[in-house]
Amino acid sequence: MSIERAHNEEFDAIDANTDVADIDGELKSIIADVLGLDTDTAAEFTQETGLFGHLPELDSMAVAGLLTEMEDRLGFIIEDDDVDGEMLETYGGLLEFAQSKLAEG
Amino acid sequence: MIATWTCPLADSAVSEELLVTIGDGSNASLLIIPPLFAEHNLMRRQLLLIMRALESFDIATHLPDLPGWNESTQPLHEQSLACWRSMMEEVARQVEASHVLAVRSGALLVPDKCEGWLYAPQSGVKLIRGMVRAQGISNREAGVDLSSEEMMENGRNQGITLAGWEIGAQLFRDLEGAEVNATLDISEITQEDAGSPGLWLRAEPDENTQQAIQIAEIIAQAIPDNGVGET
Numbered sequence: 001m002s003i004e005r006a007h008n009e010e011f012d013a014i015d016a017n018t019d020v021a022d023i024d025g026e027l028k029s030i031i032a033d034v035l036g037l038d039t040d041t042a043a044e045f046t047q048e049t050g051l052f053g054h055l056p057e058l059d060s061m062a063v064a065g066l067l068t069e070m071e072d073r074l075g076f077i078i079e080d081d082d083v084d085g086e087m088l089e090t091y092g093g094l095l096e097f098a099q100s101k102l103a104e105g
Numbered sequence: 106m107i108a109t110w111t112c113p114l115a116d117s118a119v120s121e122e123l124l125v126t127i128g129d130g131s132n133a134s135l136l137i138i139p140p141l142f143a144e145h146n147l148m149r150r151q152l153l154l155i156m157r158a159l160e161s162f163d164i165a166t167h168l169p170d171l172p173g174w175n176e177s178t179q180p181l182h183e184q185s186l187a188c189w190r191s192m193m194e195e196v197a198r199q200v201e202a203s204h205v206l207a208v209r210s211g212a213l214l215v216p217d218k219c220e221g222w223l224y225a226p227q228s229g230v231k232l233i234r235g236m237v238r239a240q241g242i243s244n245r246e247a248g249v250d251l252s253s254e255e256m257m258e259n260g261r262n263q264g265i266t267l268a269g270w271e272i273g274a275q276l277f278r279d280l281e282g283a284e285v286n287a288t289l290d291i292s293e294i295t296q297e298d299a300g301s302p303g304l305w306l307r308a309e310p311d312e313n314t315q316q317a318i319q320i321a322e323i324i325a326q327a328i329p330d331n332g333v334g335e336t
Contacts, residue, residue: 033302033303033306033307034306034307034308035307035308036307036308036309036311057308057309058308059308060239060240060242060243060246060268061143061239061268061308062307062308063239063242064235064236064238064239064242064268065235065239065305065306065308067238068231068234068235068238069306080241080252080253083241083242083245
């Protein structure tokens with residue numbers, strides 16, 4: 001029996017060949033799970049939607065949870081140097097980061 | 106019922122720690138082992154909902170504090186994983202636990218030879234990694250330049266405060282190498298089994314009654330003569 005599990009295993013990690021729309025959908029699903037949003041609200045996120053510094057519930061602990069969940073569900077590792085204000089400031093920045101990490105393979 | 110249990114400390118001292126018990130069910134006595142640190146706070150409401158749902162299946166449940174947790178007056182930075190494990194064995198003995206439900210990093214504290222369930226278990230290294238990451242983000246906001254590796258070194262050598270939790274060097278080193286005991290003969294409840302996302306992910310404490318009932322049903326269905334279908 002495998003004891004160690006990722007937070008959520010109902011989602012298979014997606015790879016670099018995955019459609020951009022799939023990455024967008026999965027990323028919105030992760031944010032919805034972390035912030036407790038319904039899927040319709042998360043679906044309305046645009047490139048300009050503000051995240052860290054704009055949503056009071058998204059504190060450092062929640063951001064850490066968000067990044068860990070992205071690692072588990074999108075299948076890449078996020079290093080210290082990857083995390084900067086630009087990537088976390090807007091939804092568009094976070095999506096672009098996820099796409100670039102997946103493109104790295 | 107909110108009561109206390111007598112927790113043995115070093116040098117024959119004792120500490121009275123909080124113990125929440127729900128139900129006096131005759132089918133089973135289930136010890137709840139909550140996640141450590143922030144996830145404990147985030148999950149506490151949901152754990153109580155699960156406990157209430159189990160009461161309807163005639164299963165008594167017990168949610169203890171250990172020193173350094175929740176309402177405890179004992180200092181967190183003096184605790185170690187080995188002490189917590191032996192204390193959990195002791196509270197299991199005191200409540201005559203027939204089963205355990207360990208949630209997330211609570212899985213690191215499951216006494217040997219226990220029957221029961223691990224709900225979305227988390228290793229110690231993943232727990233520490235998440236807390237170091239949170240502290241790193243907070244540091245950057247405060248203009249403090251400290252890498253994750255530097256924080257890990259500090260944690261190992263002198264202890265460290267991560268996301269507000271004052272973790273002593275012993276506990277830090279314990280957690281860094283802690284895995285769930287693979288020899289346990291115990292079932293796992295995955296997030297898929299629970300039917301909806303884990304509430305420990307949330308930025309604020311939340312609750313989900315349907316999820317609590319679903320988890321309670323998984324447990325109740327595995328306990329003989331539990332009255333499922335009759336309630």
